[in-house]
Amino acid sequence: MGVRKSYRIKKEDEFQDVFDHGQSVANRNFVIYHIERPDAKHYRVGISVGKKVGHRAVLRNQIKRYVRQTLLELKGQLPDQVDFLIIARKGAAHLDMAGTKRNLIHAFVLAGMLPQTALDTPAHSTTK
Template identity: 75%
Template sequence: MRKSYRIKKEAEFQAVFDHGQSVANRNFVIYYLQREQPHFRVGISVGKKIGHTAVMRNQIKRYIRQTLLEAKPELNPHADFLVIARKGASRLDMAGTRRNLRHALHLAGLLQDHIEEV
């Protein structure tokens, strides 16, 4: 994803945490905040408790980014959201990540058309 689609600054992360709403399933937590902007922005967080090595954490982040890239046309363009991985995310493959993350995005109301169920 291009840099304009990312939330990187601590102040922006904190604004979504403080003023946004949250939903969760077993593997992901989504914090989201509606804003007027041309496209969505996303922040991804995978803590050291989830994947003990940087290789594992980066793999989880790649799976999340790829899922968001595939869902880009369906995502609400007027939202900032954070995807936070939980412990179970380390056991998921790409298909499992896609299914679980799309479910969490649907719970948050960020997907326009939701077909898959967990």
């Protein structure tokens, strides 16, 4: 199904607030801006995949689908009182679903939104 509407940041001013006042962390493929919202019932997320990542809408939409699926799989583990933005970098265009999940988990650990042990899960391990 994806990420429900109540879990999304869609308004420009809300997006900008997280962007301007939130803390950021990054790895090669994703940047995460996050800001605390003590009054929130659950987290909210905004996803941005710009044309620099891929000129074709099909590719940008695929990246967003991978990100939403990863969020769905991590739903119970992410903190509730947070708004965050996930911004894809150019390298995200070359990732498959497993690579996207691995990179997002790494970025969430860097942001302090997931415990360090999340990096050790079987979905994150590489067998290449």
